[in-house]
Amino acid sequence: MLLIPCPWCGERDESEFACGGEAHIARPPDPDALNDAEWADYLFMRTNPKGSQRERWCHTHGCGRWFNVERDTVTHRILSVYRMGEPPPKDAP
Template sequence: MQLIACPWCGPREEVEFSYGGQAHVPYPDDPGALSDEEWAHYVFFRANPKGRFAERWNHSAGCRRWFNAIRDTATYRFERVYRLDDPKPVIP
């Protein structure tokens, strides 16, 4: 069982968390002006890299707060967790 360090609750078992997708995806400036195709790209198309990746996670069985994490998608290892209001760290 892997432990994930919630920024508020500390380390907890991974079964307490829910994946929320790619982090730091900017909301469109004028969503009403987007075509259906552009809106679909915003909603459904995300990066899927092998290696370090910024993701959103929710402590769904704990404090229920959202946070971001840098996770290596090849090893599943969490390298860093940080609150939503913290700046995005540089990912080498």
């Protein structure tokens, strides 16, 4: 079970959180400008990297806030945590 540092509450057990999948997938401002394939790509397609991945988590059973986590998918090490709207740290290890 991961130990996730919520930017508002500090370190808490994974069971208090919900994972919202890959981060930084912005909703297209004009969906009609996308063809079906591009829309499907936004809707369904996600990268599945081996190594560092940025993903969204929500502290559902705590403060209820969404935030971003950069996690190594191999070791599950959490490399960084940053709030919604903040840019990802540039050169995480």
